[in-house]
Amino acid sequence: MKHAAHILRLVVVLILVxxxxxxxxxxxxxEDFGTQGSYSYGYFRAASEQEQxxxxxxxxxxxxxxxxxDAQYNTWAQGKHYSVxxxxxxxxxxxxxxxxxxxxxxxxxPDACMLCHASVAGRPATFPQIDSIDDHIARKGxxxxxxQRCSACHNPxxxx
Amino acid sequence: MDNERRxxxxxxxxxxxxxxxxxxxxxxxxxxxxxxxxxxxLYVFLVDTxxxxxxxxxxxxxxxxxxxxxxxxxxxxxRYAIGNDGTVHVDSPHGGEHGFKPLxxxxxxxxxxxxPKLCNHCKQPxxxxxxxxxxxxxxxxxxxxxxxxxxxxxxxCIQACPYGARxxxxxxxxxxxxxxxxxxxxxxxxxxxxLxxxxxxRMFGRIDDxxxxxxxxxxxxxxxxxxxxxxxxxxxxxxxxxKEVR
Numbered sequence: 042m043k044h045a046a047h048i049l050r051l052v053v054v055l056i057l058v059x060x061x062x063x064x065x066x067x068x069x070x071x072e073d074f075g076t077q078g079s080y081s082y083g084y085f086r087a088a089s090e091q092e093q094x095x096x097x098x099x100x101x102x103x104x105x106x107x108x109x110x111d112a113q114y115n116t117w118a119q120g121k122h123y124s125v126x127x128x129x130x131x132x133x134x135x136x137x138x139x140x141x142x143x144x145x146x147x148x149x150x151p152d153a154c155m156l157c158h159a160s161v162a163g164r165p166a167t168f169p170q171i172d173s174i175d176d177h178i179a180r181k182g183x184x185x186x187x188x189q190r191c192s193a194c195h196n197p198x199x200x201x
Numbered sequence: 202m203d204n205e206r207r208x209x210x211x212x213x214x215x216x217x218x219x220x221x222x223x224x225x226x227x228x229x230x231x232x233x234x235x236x237x238x239x240x241x242x243l244y245v246f247l248v249d250t251x252x253x254x255x256x257x258x259x260x261x262x263x264x265x266x267x268x269x270x271x272x273x274x275x276x277x278x279x280r281y282a283i284g285n286d287g288t289v290h291v292d293s294p295h296g297g298e299h300g301f302k303p304l305x306x307x308x309x310x311x312x313x314x315x316x317p318k319l320c321n322h323c324k325q326p327x328x329x330x331x332x333x334x335x336x337x338x339x340x341x342x343x344x345x346x347x348x349x350x351x352x353x354x355x356x357x358c359i360q361a362c363p364y365g366a367r368x369x370x371x372x373x374x375x376x377x378x379x380x381x382x383x384x385x386x387x388x389x390x391x392x393x394x395x396l397x398x399x400x401x402x403r404m405f406g407r408i409d410d411x412x413x414x415x416x417x418x419x420x421x422x423x424x425x426x427x428x429x430x431x432x433x434x435x436x437x438x439x440x441x442x443x444k445e446v447r
Contacts, residue, residue, distance in 0.1 A: 048216060126396055
């Protein structure tokens with residue numbers, strides 16, 4: 042029985058390791074972990090789903106603008122830009138939340154229009170595009186030297 | 202002498218048995234998990250490459266909606282230009298966020314088109330299988346999500362994704378990617394990129410929702426997915442996908 046003490050120590054150490062393992066595990070692993078299904082896809086902290094649902098949307102859609110900007114909304118709804126949401130040009134509603142007018146983007150530079158309407162390789166041929174601003178304005182009877190404001194002839198809310 | 206050895210072996214056996222039981226006990230604890238967890242994959246994202254004009258509004262809106270750090274992209278647009286000699290040229294300056302410039306050698310190009318890309322929210326996602334800490338998962342509704350509190354930032358999932366849809370979040374140092382705007386969809390809204398797309402190149406909805414424009418397209422059109430050979434079963438469907446698109 043010379044080795045009994047050794048074995049006892051070994052057992053005590055093993056038990057200790059086990060106890061520490063379970064203690065640490067119960068602290069580190071969230072209560073709701075791995076309660077949602079299979080190992081491969083459902084092994085996660087269940088509360089995470091809810092946390093993600095609670096994030097606040099930034100873009101709100103064109104209907105949101107209707108009540109306060111009826112004039113622009115109605116013009117827009119009848120025009121060729123109806124497929125372009127208000128927030129596509131003006132930036133997200135979120136910035137506008139306190140109805141502060143400087144928060145919204147209001148860019149009437151030609152570049153803002155050319156982002157979509159410049160003729161660029163890759164654009165489907167059916168989409169209305171213009172090759173050169175100068176040519177376009179000259180052809181439509183304007184003078185390109187007077188400035189290249191598209192809004193001189195096109196209302197951005199109803200371009201034709 | 203003999204007796205001592207016998208005693209020793211006996212006790213060693215018990216010790217091993219006890220230790221073994223403890224380890225197997227610890228391993229069996231997560232065995233609560235049950236089969237499917239009621240997951241469904243009814244949501245579908247549809248990209249129409251025939252319509253995309255490469256304006257980049259989707260990329261910009263996604264950045265704002267989801268607070269995506271600069272130089273990282275949850276969605277991006279690639280331009281494919283296939284030359285008369287068959288060479289394929291792909292560009293995506295800033296993920297297409299500020300639009301695209303005309304190509305210099307227009308005469309040499311046989312065809313060119315834009316391909317918007319994003320997370321495919323696969324039915325059998327590699328990225329989820331490789332996560333060692335259960336920080337990425339498939340939600341009940343079939344969205345592949347990242348739990349940023351569990352993620353340790355090892356980057357296995359980023360490597361495992363065949364579509365390059367994941368990136369390391371520069372601020373949080375955790376994996377991040379497109380959620381199909383889970384937070385919006387669960388409130389009955391469209392994903393931000395779908396909302397701002399001026400030409401309807403992006404559509405989103407449930408396959409079983411007969412009022413959704415997506416329903417008709419899914420029924421009538423010929424659709425494709427990216428890299429079907431990887432077996433991930435992606436849920437982003439493409440209309441008008443060219444054979445050169447990877």
